[in-house]
Amino acid sequence: MTQVSADAIRAETITITGHGGDEIEAYRAVPLAPGSRGGVVWIHHMPGYDRETKEFIRRLAVAGYNAICPNLYSREAPGADPDDAAATVRAAGGVHDDRLVGDVAGAAQYLGGLDGANGKTGVIGHCSGGRQAFLAACSLQLDAAVDCYGAFVVEDAPEGMPASMKPILGLAPDLSCPLLGLFGIEDRYPSPEAVAKLDSELTRLGKSHEFHSYDGAGHSFFSVDRPAYRVEAALDGWRRIDDFFAKHLEG
Amino acid sequence: MCTYLTEKIDVDGSGKGAKGWFGASQATVYVDHPVHAPYGHTVNIDVLNPALGPSARVALELTEETALALAEAIHRAIASAPAGLASKDQIV
Numbered sequence: 001m002t003q004v005s006a007d008a009i010r011a012e013t014i015t016i017t018g019h020g021g022d023e024i025e026a027y028r029a030v031p032l033a034p035g036s037r038g039g040v041v042w043i044h045h046m047p048g049y050d051r052e053t054k055e056f057i058r059r060l061a062v063a064g065y066n067a068i069c070p071n072l073y074s075r076e077a078p079g080a081d082p083d084d085a086a087a088t089v090r091a092a093g094g095v096h097d098d099r100l101v102g103d104v105a106g107a108a109q110y111l112g113g114l115d116g117a118n119g120k121t122g123v124i125g126h127c128s129g130g131r132q133a134f135l136a137a138c139s140l141q142l143d144a145a146v147d148c149y150g151a152f153v154v155e156d157a158p159e160g161m162p163a164s165m166k167p168i169l170g171l172a173p174d175l176s177c178p179l180l181g182l183f184g185i186e187d188r189y190p191s192p193e194a195v196a197k198l199d200s201e202l203t204r205l206g207k208s209h210e211f212h213s214y215d216g217a218g219h220s221f222f223s224v225d226r227p228a229y230r231v232e233a234a235l236d237g238w239r240r241i242d243d244f245f246a247k248h249l250e251g
Numbered sequence: 252m253c254t255y256l257t258e259k260i261d262v263d264g265s266g267k268g269a270k271g272w273f274g275a276s277q278a279t280v281y282v283d284h285p286v287h288a289p290y291g292h293t294v295n296i297d298v299l300n301p302a303l304g305p306s307a308r309v310a311l312e313l314t315e316e317t318a319l320a321l322a323e324a325i326h327r328a329i330a331s332a333p334a335g336l337a338s339k340d341q342i343v
Contacts, residue, residue: 046284047286080304081269083286088299088305091299218291228291
């Protein structure tokens with residue numbers, strides 16, 4: 001009998017139960033080798049449930065985690081191209097916070113039911129997903145959270161933004177798990193000042209957190225398909241993500 | 252930044268998307284991350300028909316300079332044609 005290699009994974013689109021009992025699409029990747037495994041919910045960025053996001057999910061599975069990304073635009077645009085789905089949801093006012101939390105909760109519950117699940121769940125997101133990772137970690141009982149340059153956690157959104165984008169710093173006392181924050185010094189949203197304010201508030205509250213801000217990097221420095229990609233920041237950021245999840249989700 | 256700030260108008264005409272021509276009913280204009288253009292932010296213009304689904308969309312991602320040049324070109328083209336030639340009240 002051929003033994004399954006440690007890096008063998010299965011990756012596919014599935015249906016899970018999200019907020020309000022809705023059936024939503026999700027992309028999951030799981031290791032094939034048996035073992036005790038933590039789970040990670042990936043919150044996609046505003047441009048949607050795209051190919052590069054799915055590559056992140058597979059990367060986490062190769063690293064040994066059961067990983068899943070709910071399609072936050074599944075209701076409005078089932079089966080659509082990610083960019084068309086994102087445009088549709090934008091025109092409709094975006095994803096409201098309560099629905100996001102419900103979808104992440106559904107994804108976490110799905111992970112908890114997989115064979116070998118060790119009961120530990122992390123959440124990670126980039127861009128709008130960074131804010132939403134913090135939101136989820138303040139709304140659900142989780143074991144690790146990673147906020148990659150999420151804006152509008154601290155700062156007021158510009159006038160005219162939907163109410164769904166209100167600051168959520170006030171939720172910080174409810175942060176349920178350690179938080180890793182990865183930011184670009186040259187980013188304007190979130191600005192270094194906003195990052196410093198979040199850092200200070202979490203310190204004041206005694207919340208476990210670890211922030212790193214990279215010189216020469218702005219928003220989206222993890223995005224390999226965009227000119228904002230910064231190889232040094234992304235490589236160091238991935239190293240820190242790997243270490244952080246290993247510390248809090250393995251076992 | 253993910254702005255979510257979107258200008259939305261009703262439109263009357265047609266657009267050609269990935270699945271061919273469709274009757275357009277709405278257009279949105281917003282400044283945000285592009286999907287394809289090699290910039291961090293662009294002026295994004297979508298011509299849509301939500302009733303036909305998300306793929307009924309013509310999408311543009313332009314720098315602000317070229318988006319403004321496009322707007323001015325639209326004004327010039329209309330001004331150079333006989334008044335009302337392309338109006339919804341035109342005689343056909």
